[in-house]
Amino acid sequence: MLQSFQQDCIALLREKLAKGQIDRRQLMAGLAALGVAPAAGAQAQGTRDIVMVNWGGLANQGFGQFYGDPFSAANPGYRVVQDSTGPSVGRIRSMVESRRVTWDVCDSSATGAVLLGGLGMAEKIDYSVVKREDAIGPTFTMEYGVAPYSFSSVLVYDSSKFPTAPTSWADFWDLRKFPGKRLLRRDATCVLEAASMSLGKPLNAVYPIDTRGALSQVEKIRRDCVYWNGGAESEQFIRTGEAVMGQIWHTRASVLQRESNGRFKFIWNQGILQPGIQVVPKGNPAGAAVQRFLASMMANADGQVGLLGLLGNGPTNPNAASRVPAELKQFNPTDPANAALQVPLDGNWWGANYQRVNQDFLDTVTG
Amino acid sequence: MQARNAGWWALLMPAFLLLTVFYIAPILQVLSISFTEPELGFGNYERILTNRSVQRTLSTTGRIAGITTVLALVLGYAIAYSVTMASERARRWWILCVLVPLWISVLVRAFAWVTLLRRQGLINEALIGMGTIQEPLELVWNEFGIIVGMVHYMVPYAVLPMLSAMRDIDPRLMTAARGMGASRWTVFSRVFFPLSLPGVLAAAVLTFILSLGFYVTPAILGGGKTLMVAEWISVQILDLIRWGFGTMMATVLIVTILVTLGVFSRIVNMRRLFGGGH
16 A cells, blocks of 8 residues: 555654654654544554453453453553464563563463563562462462463363273373373473372472473373374364373363263363463563553453353452352362362472473473 | 676665575574574584484484485376376376465365374275274374375475476487387386486475475474474474574574585586576
């Protein structure tokens, strides 16, 4: 499309702002003089954007509706924008290093928060704004990230293939009693916890993980496994019978159980309960306002319950579990009855060990 | 003469500058990370000699690319030969059939192979239905599946340079050989095949180089059990944020490709690869 003169004036104003030749107020005055109405992406008339980055799918809608909208309603002048390009730690690093940060809140992981924090590439969470008591446990409030939702890696199986149901990771590793292909995520996180528990470690003694023991346990079944990278892929592997038992996210396991009328079942026992950690890249465009947004997500129990209904993400606010409708309780990872059966992920252990251990894991499964 | 040359250079300059500034310089900048992270020096490159993971990734990639190249050449040679020998009208249809797969996205093709090869896929269901096998065959989530997908992708790239070489062969040579009493096999093995060899070599270089950098096909058809160089680099850069290690492998890949091209450009007319023909 041919650029009009007016568009070029706007572009010029923005360049001047970027170079620091004019300030934001002068930009607004200039834009007003040019008769520019607030358009998508433009921060005219004092509307400030908070850019939230997720991994796509229904998250765009869910995060917008249950995190973004309540915050905007309570804070006029702020708009929460969703971006679903996938905030991998590598992409966050390249953004921070090139000093062109356009993201405010990134749907990362406990490991990502520790790694980025250690490199000085994430903003600390301001716990004078965000309330620790808005989370059910310390798993969800880290130095460089907070989790307004939780998820779990659970054991799912095809009940038509086994006369007796598997009940633990020990059964998962028992290829004689439960023959058939296994499905694991191609990532050491959660797989090594499951391997440790299959060796008889109780829930409270999984950490620190005995990596050598766990990896040799993975080595034993690696030829009977397929590995998934994405959630949709994991669901497909089970649905099409490529694997008869797997470790997948509870959100996918819930869908399988519902849609197959119970042919595919999952168990909470020995699941690995993980925080959906949100990370703020260093030098984020919205600045300190993002802390208020994080606080709002953490405090909003009803929004979190709404998200459980839409996507299956478990709430982390202590007031939320009791507000979950009865029929959803069995699918809520943080329901007290379900949470008691699982082991909460130790994000700090993974942050300190992920690079080394995950490389060893990849070498084991591709060996 | 001098002035005329200067004119040509002036015409080339804008494209050259554009490439240097927006393509070559950023690539060099990224690759230089392999010498500066985690510390200054050749530490990352030392690991080619010491690290089992690096060695295995390189050998896996080399093996898969090699097998793919051989199979694509065999299949491609047969196709190119039939197309050369076909009538003018049939030849046009043949060439269209070779080109059509090139226009289908690599992602779509990989998923199509999954549908065919998986346990409850068309092939296994058909074989079980006919009673040929009892248990489904493991056709995918292993190197076999990767090679099927990659050969399928590579055959057109193998056909095109060989076809151009074969069409340059003067058909009167074969007629003459036949006239002097050579059998069909002798005509092929002593006349046609040696003359088509430059095309075969060019096709081999092209297929091998393209196979080295495959990402999507092994990621989808390998079931996570096989790591080729491209995916290994992506894991290092995006997930493990070990950029020095990842860019080292990227440098190794680029150098391998340039060396392969350099060596073979002395043997083969490289213009054939890029559609120059004569």
